Amino acid sequence: MDGLTEKQIESKEIFNGKIVHLFLDKVILPDGRSATREVVKHPGAVAIIAADEEGKLLLVRQFRYPMSKIIYEIPAGKLEPDEDPDIAARRELEEETGHQCKKMKKVSTFYSSPGFSDELMHVYFTDSLIPGRQHLDEDEFLEVYAVTLEEAARMVEDHQIADAKTVYAVQYMQLRALQK
């Protein structure tokens, strides 16, 4: 034993929705005692750091119901069942921003909130945009913007950019600019 691993002894489904699949599990801790674990199973998601021909970063402005606030984020979305993240990234980029791209590369994958969810975010970068066609989900309303790196950095300060993947994207662009 590694002294860290927990072993599932019971798993109870609490709710199965469009995004959230919640389980309440019972585990055996490394010291032999038991504890409960709440787990939100999530299909995973993709996000795209997209730089246009002027080097501006594409952002979508949308209302986020959980915090009842309009924020700016990089284009992103959930994976469809069994969807390849590489495919999903191109799909979401076009659906949300109306851009396709020639080339796209994966730059990171990270768990959004490992304490209670298995949501894995796949992050891509592209700077070879070509015109496509925006087509949003029927319950999705958003606006597309392109901002300079300086504007994006200010939006992080102002908290208009306020989510993990987009703060990550701004850092990524800053590192890229410094390393050029």
Place this chain on the structure above:
Amino acid sequence: MDGLTEKQIESKEIFNGKIVHLFLDKVILPDGRSATREVVKHPGAVAIIAADEEGKLLLVRQFRYPMSKIIYEIPAGKLEPDEDPDIAARRELEEETGHQCKKMKKVSTFYSSPGFSDELMHVYFTDSLIPGRQHLDEDEFLEVYAVTLEEAARMVEDHQIADAKTVYAVQYMQLRALQK
């Protein structure tokens, strides 16, 4: 109307656990139709980018039940009810790593997963560690490590570092090193 905002017309509590407080709400969309929204209300969390006297980054290695995996993360934890994040950051740093610090500054706050949760992560930086005393929660098992920035970057590549706040922390340290 801004053409983006959704209005709550119904809210139903589904589950209230130790971390996850789940609601299934009904909203009116900007175009007047209705939709459901799943929301995990979360108390918020703190994370600490802590550099020791050699400039090494403190990491904690722990089993994360949702992905059934041992990963390395920066020290972090949930806010207690009504707790000031500045206090929580010092508390979690000491509880998890056994270090206090002279000075600490907030470097970012971001939503971990704005599509379904209001979890807000407050991120701090300190490079003035002083000895304290580790005291973990009773269902918490973890090991503390200090790694160079080069090692940390390799661990991101290897996916031993695989969560949003820690990937953010490594980029923060890289930007800090380049801007010195």
